[in-house]
Amino acid sequence: MGIFGDMGYTPGAVLLMTVLCSFLGFALENIWLAARKGFMDNRNMFAPLLLGYGIAVMAFYFVLGTPGNLRFFGIPSKSGAKAQFGAYFLLTFVLVSVGEILLGTAIEKTCGIIWWDYTSIPMHITRYTSVPTSLGFTVVIVTFMDCFFEHIMDALMTLDPTRSCIFGGTLFAISAADLIFNLVRMRRTGSLMTLWKLDLTTKSFERYKYNRQ
Numbered sequence: 001m002g003i004f005g006d007m008g009y010t011p012g013a014v015l016l017m018t019v020l021c022s023f024l025g026f027a028l029e030n031i032w033l034a035a036r037k038g039f040m041d042n043r044n045m046f047a048p049l050l051l052g053y054g055i056a057v058m059a060f061y062f063v064l065g066t067p068g069n070l071r072f073f074g075i076p077s078k079s080g081a082k083a084q085f086g087a088y089f090l091l092t093f094v095l096v097s098v099g100e101i102l103l104g105t106a107i108e109k110t111c112g113i114i115w116w117d118y119t120s121i122p123m124h125i126t127r128y129t130s131v132p133t134s135l136g137f138t139v140v141i142v143t144f145m146d147c148f149f150e151h152i153m154d155a156l157m158t159l160d161p162t163r164s165c166i167f168g169g170t171l172f173a174i175s176a177a178d179l180i181f182n183l184v185r186m187r188r189t190g191s192l193m194t195l196w197k198l199d200l201t202t203k204s205f206e207r208y209k210y211n212r213q
Contacts, residue, residue, distance in 0.1 A: 013156035015168025018054035022175055025053025038201040044192045049175040067146040093138045097129045104128030111186040
């Protein structure tokens with residue numbers, strides 16, 4: 001029996017999926033940034049990995065399962081398919097909203113940084129979440145969990161368990177070190193780190209020297 005009980009996923013598959021979702025989170029944030037502000041950047045990280053997204057996706061699976069197989073901490077739901085999907089969607093919306101508020105507030109209180117601000121968006125709830133953005137994230141998450149998650153995990157399960165664990169563990173460690181380093185840096189400096197910026201409006205790409213201060 002592997003991680004996640006009767007689903008039988010190996011540590012290597014879980015680590016690789018976490019890293020993959022961390023990269024997808026990096027891409028998603030830049031797509032949102034490009035659509036809203038017309039540029040992309042390194043999202044305050046050295047590596048193109050936002051570990052919070054990877055951990056969040058695996059936590060969603062651990063807590064809720066998938067929209068087609070709703071499971072509360074491993075306990076299967078006895079509701080019908082439509083009820084399960086609706087409950088999954090609603091719970092995801094709530095968790096996304098609360099998670100954004102908690103993370104944004106924590107960064108503001110500990111680092112003095114307003115990392116994102118949704119006050120210009122209609123139906124915002126504090127500066128850190130809004131109904132439209134939470135709905136957008138919810139649609140993306142539910143679609144991924146319903147249509148792709150289990151297929152990707154099944155593919156990852158075909159890889160050699162030892163090699164996938166080593167490779168996934170290495171990438172996870174790099175991402176975790178990157179996250180911890182930059183959280184400490186943010187608290188020390190009270191600023192974000194921009195290493196590169198692609199301005200889509202002017203079609204210009206700029207690199208910035210890393211500032212240790």
